[in-house]
Amino acid sequence: MPGCFAWCPRQVKTPSQSIIETKSSKRLSDLENQVTPSTAMYAIDGGLAFAEALESVSDLIPIPLLSNFVGVAIKVLEACEEATIIEENVKDLQGRVYNLTLVVIHTVPVSGNTSVELRGRIKQLQSLLDIIIADLTKIKEQKKWLLVFFRTMNKERIDKCKERLNAALEQFNVGSQLRVEDLLEKIKSDYSAFAAQLNRIEEAVHKTNQPHNAPLPRQDMPPPPHIFFGREHVVDNIVSLLVSEHASRVCIAGVGGMGKTSVALAVIDSATIKDAFAKRYIFWVPCVEAKSADLLRRILYAQLRITAESYDSLDPLIAELDASKERRLLLLDNFETPWLSGQPEDQTRVGDILVRLAALSHISLLVTMTSGFAPGDIQWQTIELPSLDPTAARNTFETLYPAVADSPKLEELSKALDRNPLAITLMAAHGKGSHASADDLLQEWNTTGTEMISRVDRAISMSVHRVEVMESNHNALTLFAILSMIPAGTTGINLRWWAPNLTSYLAPVQILRTAALIEQDDESFETSRIFVRTTIQYMPPVIRFVIDHRSTPDDSTFKSDLKALASEETNIQGLLMQIDVHTSRPRALEALIAFAFYQSWTKPSTVLASHAVMIATAAHEDPDVPDPDAAARRVAEAHQCLGKTLFRLDQYNEAYAHFEEARGRFKDLPGGPDLPHAGECSLELLRTQMFINIADGDELEPLVEELKASLSHDENQKYHVARGLFAVGYFLWWSRAEDEDTLNKLGTAKQIFEELDCPASTAECLYVMARTYIRRYEHLEGLPLAREALGKAEQSGDALLISDIALTVAGCLIALELYDEALGSVEQSLSSAQAVGNPLGIAQNLEFLGYCCAAKMDLPGARIAYEGARMQFAKIKSVQARNSLAICSVNLEELGRITEIDKIALSALKQSDFVHN
Incomplete structure (x- = not known):
């Protein structure tokens, strides 16, 4: 305020x-x-x-x-x-x-x-x-x-x-x-004296109720157009509709190139709009990248600056918008992409998003789209932009290309171009670049006609085939065709992935910039983002890019691969989601599954993983499938990926079903069983049942024996043998068997993983070994192992593993009453848990934060942190979460009865078993 x-x-x-x-x-x-x-x-x-x-x-x-x-x-x-x-x-x-x-x-x-x-x-x-x-x-x-x-x-x-x-x-x-x-x-x-500390605690709790990091990078609203003629009355009309007493729904429709976005941005820049809507409540939502309902939903979260535990639902966004009745204005720009790009069922989901936004009486919607009709079952005020009037067309052309200002042919040229603002802009750029007269431009248009119309978003392009500088370099045409098909553009260094057959990149980029067909920011070539103004559906070499960056946390390239995929995430997801049941490219499906695995490690979302299961199943059921064994394997991989995603979102029962399905399919492949992968699925089943806590040790022993046999059936495959040893050691720890047996199994597995340079699996072994000592209240022995495990986890780059182990380090430090150090570990763990949207990790960290605050005699901070933990535990369906929820509730009652904390009050607080487990 x-x-x-x-x-x-x-x-x-x-x-x-x-x-x-x-x-x-x-x-x-x-x-x-x-x-x-x-x-x-x-x-x-x-x-x-x-x-x-x-x-x-x-x-x-x-x-x-x-x-x-x-x-x-x-x-x-x-x-x-x-x-x-x-x-x-x-x-x-x-x-x-x-x-x-x-x-x-x-x-x-x-x-x-x-x-x-x-x-x-x-x-x-x-x-x-x-x-x-x-x-x-x-x-x-x-x-x-x-x-x-x-x-x-x-x-x-x-x-x-x-x-x-x-x-x-x-x-x-x-x-x-x-x-x-x-x-x-x-x-x-x-x-x-209280403000800084309470701000820190309050901010942490606020983030936990909205724990996920931003689903996509937020984009700034473009500035209003500086060359803008003949649209003033349209702007005034739209402004009057938007500032009316009731929230308006205005759609600026029409053919491509008519300047719909320019008009919308001019509306936003109007003084009347700025008086009616607070600046912080005016949002630009670029939809040109939203080739699915899922991407549209994620872009809405990013642009409206709203975060949530998961972005698979619109409910948190609607709830936050509805929480405040302040008037808001949403500009949904280039809405034809989500509305027209997907399958019919996806259009229904996009329509549902529109309906839910429109149901909020204090939200005004302004939509631009290249179409003759407004979207969805909503009462729209539709504004269809006409061509520019002769005066506005002439003023635009003369401003962009002053050399033709006095030409008697300029009026005829503008009329031939149907006074389309984009056509005028591109034709002016063509003339300026080639020093052509208005008469030359008109003759060229009359000669080539529609051959100069590009496929880019059905808009007229005057510079694709006839610009002299582009004709001098065939690579420029090829690169332009590729860039036209990438939703968000790409960086200079990644051009080799999107256009691998080009022999050079610097010259074509310069030519395209000269022709005003692409834009490039002012950074160095390698890091600058290069993009065209519009897009069409296309599948560029994204398949190779994803497959070349496919790895696991035990691979040395995992961290760099995550970074590479993150740099192109919007493009990749938008293009991969276009793979449908009719796709005949096995490698495309392979890339889809690989990218879904990437998301399970970074920003778990069931949308892409579920899509992979659907497409893989459809491909496998095709009677004409060329490779039945490969098709069956992809179905198993897709189920394993969806199970992994659900597990990381703490949806254990759903995850269990998909791990079980994947295990069965790996064992029943037409070309023979894939026992290592079946064994990994069995390990995931074991881990999931431990969290659900539906079975005791005796009931899980057959599963342990099966996974051990599957993983170690070939003694020459040391990695899989070590994974089997780890699984047995993990089970022995969970079932509270003899500690020496547990430590021996884990120690042997750790040694193999270290020899193979597998940081994530090494970290897992050290992690369970540390918890073996912690459960015996030997925190001084467990702490060094936990810290060594954390170093290995950081080396791997697996954020969830980092969060789990940092939390264990914090538990040791709390038990040793080293609360300042514990707060640092909690901060690291909480940050990683929030990065992947893991509810259990977030809740456990807040519980630890509450106890640390209490130990430091910070009563308000303890209350806030415990309340945040209680809210998070209430969302999770597991025995562990229910037990922790009860502990937080008891501690909140205890803290509510006192006005300050002393040692007696601290001793009355209950600690989670996780501190000593």
Whole structure:
């Protein structure tokens, strides 16, 4: 919240330590002269904004008396905001309550040790505020015509409220020499010692309720067009629709090249729009990359700056938009991509997204799309852009290419181009680059005609086949065709993957820039992003790119492969999602599954993995499939990938079903069983059952024997043999067998993994070995192993593994009462858990954070962290989560009964078994 209370929300937790005492009572008029905020302050910090600030603080005030009073004051301020028909009197009353609340907060000491007399006076004021609320409620409940008819009577009622408040203020003896600005500075100063720490805790908890990192990079809104003729009346019309009393749904439709985006950006830049919508509530949503409903949903999350545990559902986004009734404006630009690019069923899902957005009465929608119809079952105000009028067309051409300003052929040329803004822009660039006259350009157009129309988004391109500089280099045409088919462009260094047959790249890029067909930012060639202005559906060499960067956390290239795939993630996902059941490219399906595995390690999403299962199954069931064994293997891999994704999202029961399906398919391949992969699926089944906790050790022993036999059937394959040894050691630890047997199995597996240079599996072995010592309360022995495991996990790059092991390090440090070091490990673990959106890891870290705060005598921080942990555990369906949920609830009750933490209070808090497990 801006202005003088910008420091207040979610920071102030206790009142000032000083007590305002006065030796004489002054009349309220004196107080008003000294304390009443200025008109400017009201403009910045109105009653409702101040109420929201107080509300964010009131629950954290550890003094019940003051917290209750602030709660009642909030209700008065909110009620005042709703009684707008008698605004002057209400604002006056609101100002007095504003002042009163400041003074009361400043008057009650930090310790909360108030005298009986002071408590009585505060309760008396609170009772008066209750009466004022009742009066305001009666006014609010009147029908509008009664409010107008009884306007004088209602003003008198407000005046009586003010008189009662005046008398109470005099009795409270608040005649202070302090001005409001001084009060604010004093309160701010009193609480500054708490602010930084509480901000840190609050921010951590806020992130946990929205734990995932951004699904896609957020893009900045382009600037409004600087060359813009003939569209002013269209802009004014759209502006009037958007600022109307009811939220509008406006669609700018038409053929390609008519300047729909330029008009929309001019609308956004309008002063009227800026007055109607706060800058932070105007959003540009570029849909040109959204070739599926899933990508559209992810782009919405990114552009609206909303994060969620998972981006597979629109529910968190809708809930956050609905939480505040502030007017918002969403510009969905190039909406033809999600609406027209996918399958019919995908269009239904895109339509559902539109309907849900349109159902929010405070959201105005502005859509641009290349189509003759507006999208979805929504009542749109459709604006179809016509061609430019002759004057606007001429002004545009002359501005872009001044050399033809006096040409008598310019009018005829503009008419031949149908006065299409994009056609004019490209033709002007063509003429400027070749120094052609308007007559030359017209003759060329009349000669070549539609041969100059590009396939790029059905828009007219004047520079593809006839620009002289492009004809001089065939590579430029090839590169342009490829770049036209990449949704988000690419970097210079990655051009070799998208255009592997080109012999050079620098010259074609320069030619395309000269022809104004591509854009390139100002960084170095290798890191700069190169893109064209529009796209069409196409499958470029993305398949090779993904397959060449396919690896696992035990591979030395895993971290670099993750980085390479991340740099092209938007392009890759958009193109791979176009693979449908009719795809006849086995390598395309192979790339789809490989990329779904990549997402399971970075940003788990069931959308791509589920799509891979569907496509692989359809390909396998095709009676004409050329390689049945390979097709069956891809189905098994797809199920394994979906199971892995679900497991990392803590959806254990669903994950179990897909691991079981994958194991069966690997064992039943037409060309013979793939036992190593079947064994890995059995290991995943074992791990999943441990989390579900539906079986005891005896029931799991057959599964352990099976996976051991599958993984070690060939003694020459040392990696798989070591994976079998690890699985047995992991099971022995879980079933609480003899520790020596556990450590021996894990130690042998670790040695093999180290010889093979497999960092992730080495880390897993060390991790379970450390937990073996921790369970025996030998934390000094377990801590070095846990730290060594963390180093190996960091070397691998597996974020979830890093999170799990860093959490174990934190548990050791907590047990050893090294709380400052523990907080550092919690921060690392929480960051990694949030990066992959892992609910269990997030919840466990918050629980540890709560205990560390309590151990450092930080009561507000402990409450916030435990509450965040409780909310996260409640979302997870497992025995472990239910047990931890109960512990957090008990600890919150314990913390709610105290006003400060000491050693006795700390000893009453329960620790999760995970600290010693």
